[in-house]
Amino acid sequence: MRSGSLRQAAWQPHAGAVRAPATMHDWLTTEGSLTARLIAHSERFRVRRLHQKSAMCLADEARAIGLPRPERVWEREVLLECDGKPAVFGHTVVPTSCTASDWPLFSALGERSLGTTLFYDPLVRRGQLEFARIRAGHPLFARVRAVIGGADDTIYYARRCVYRRHQGLLLVTEVFLPEVLKLQPAKPKQNTK
């Protein structure tokens, strides 16, 4: 499905529809906070913020965030890194109609994980997950490539989900990078006492 020269992703309500290899399927269907799971699979976890700025939302995002056509939104992009290696590319959009009281911590997150604010706030409602393959031609493919490199024929697996709080909503897309397949549960941290 193409609009202009950019490919849109075919977002599906079931993970099975994207036919990911089993280990990737397991990551795609992670319940609860992905940040928490990545922390459990690394000695050192880091959110590397790439940017947080005003930008046009992607063509395949507009409807999901209640816009009739792509408009300007607040956009945050990060790499979630486990032991120095990028495991997930995070892309979050918030309609500009949402106010600071809808998402009080969003603008000040910096390198703290958005997940830590979403999953521990009882006012936040999580929507249905959707899944897609991200291929060359999709805008997120180029953004991932710009930060981690990779071949033209790579297929990335991604999921996305709308979160609501008061009148506000935000859409978080997580693109799983090949490194995630190498992660093993971290050894229990030594008790130094």
Ligand SMILES: C=C(O[C@@H]1C=C(C(=O)O)C=C[C@H]1O)C(=O)O
């Ligand atoms: C949504 C979560 O938060 C993660 C944190 C992100 C951020 O800080 O921008 C982006 C994508 C998410 O994977 C989560 O932990 O599940």
